[in-house]
Amino acid sequence: MSSASSLDAYSTPLAVRLSAREGALTGPTAGLANGFVQVNLVILPEAQANGFLRFCQANPKPCPVLAVSEPGARGCEALGDDIDIARDVPAYRIYRNGQASDSVAEVADVWRDDLVTIALGCSFTFEHALQLDGLGVRHIEQGRNVPMFNTTLPLTTAGGFGGNLVVSMRPYSAAEAIRAIQITTRYPQAHGAPVHLGDPTLIGITDIDSPDYGDSVSVADDELPLFWACGVTPQQVLIDAGIAFAITHSPGHMLLTDIPDSHLSLL
Template identity: 75%
Template sequence: MTPTTLPYAENDPRAVRLAARDGTLVGPTAGLAKGYVQVNLVILPEAQANGFLRFCQANPRPCPLLAVTEPGERICGALGEDLDIARDVPAYGIYRDGRLAETVHDVAGIWRDDLVTFALGCSFTFEHALALDGLPVRHIDEGRNVPMYNTSVPLIPAGGFGGRLVVSMRPYRAADAIRAIQITSRYPQAHGAPVHFGDPALIGIPDIGTPDYGDAVTIGEDEIPVFWACGVTPQQVLVESAIEFAITHSPGHMLITDIPDSRLALL
């Protein structure tokens, strides 16, 4: 479906949220609401919330913390108006006993009064800046979800949480990769500069053509893969830490906020 035929205003963050809420939008959010911050979600019982907060503080590259709600709240004024955390994401993952048990489009029916939401910065935020500078974003151009990979890079254990880094990948020619590093370095709250580029085996990725999450994209012969820390990292951490219950966004399916990208950019 082309942007001109979408049944909602693709660059209006509230319209995109409402489309997710009523089931019109079920796919990835890359390329939508250009110019507005997208966030990853981790939703945990209050008993685990303080521990996860310490984990985010110890690992700010994959877990750049933008907002935390009070227990039970489904709204967050810091993120936007007319926003329902339990219904405004196109797809959610429900984790039980350290495994992904279910993917759903609405978690209002299982919402609990003790749930605390963590909103973490997302690399979809800086993609608009890349495109404005003439750097193509391959998964958007090909209509796919961004490719994401588990790595062998260890995280700093904290608060009862630990695991390995997950990365997202965008291919660029060498000169463009240097410019992409410069641009994304201005967005530390959206994962910032890449954590690696070049040989994926050096960070434990055996096959660049087979992502662990998302979709494979074309990599030209004159291009190198560039890897950024990814907000799917907490999902891998939930598995490795065997957390009893949690809710997250499904990889690539973000909550879109009313926050302009420019507020996250360093001058």
């Protein structure tokens, strides 16, 4: 997946979606279709979706809302053409009574007419901007899923949902960290600037080499770990709420949209 030829095969959002739809793409989407927005998905019955949207409004850093579908719709015009939300993500999770399933390849067989899809901004979107500025993205370089961690940073409770923030981590030298903050601040709809840098124990992370989601990556002695709000936050929130039924992407496995990254950038 991390080779240049593999990345070239997934250079457009449609190519990524069709490959996922056909079952050929099963891995993380970091580095694929560079230049286009990737989104996290939270799919809920309409009865719970309004409450979750209030939660997103109260917590825009981890949950920046980009689009909301009509109940039962498996497409979303705001995200692009030829989209099947139930099949175009490389891996999904299904939640029943607060328990998450292992990753599944599609969710067409459990789709319901009352399901509302909420598309949230994703930090994979700003990674292309980091790369264009000469800043490496460690998990892409090492062919791994981004490391993600539960924290002790509290969220604002709203709509019947609450809990603690989940973060993604990327390491940089001090000089690179300053530039990374400047670049990602331009993307508030993709989580924006980091929420923390440096000592991970200050936000409740005890072992930087043991992420709660994704894979570990190397961090050099002269590098600082930078932590961004993460779209996996809603997944932990759904578990904490004991939600009766919901669907999300599997961590690191996003929906590729037809929206150019530039549409989310504040110049």
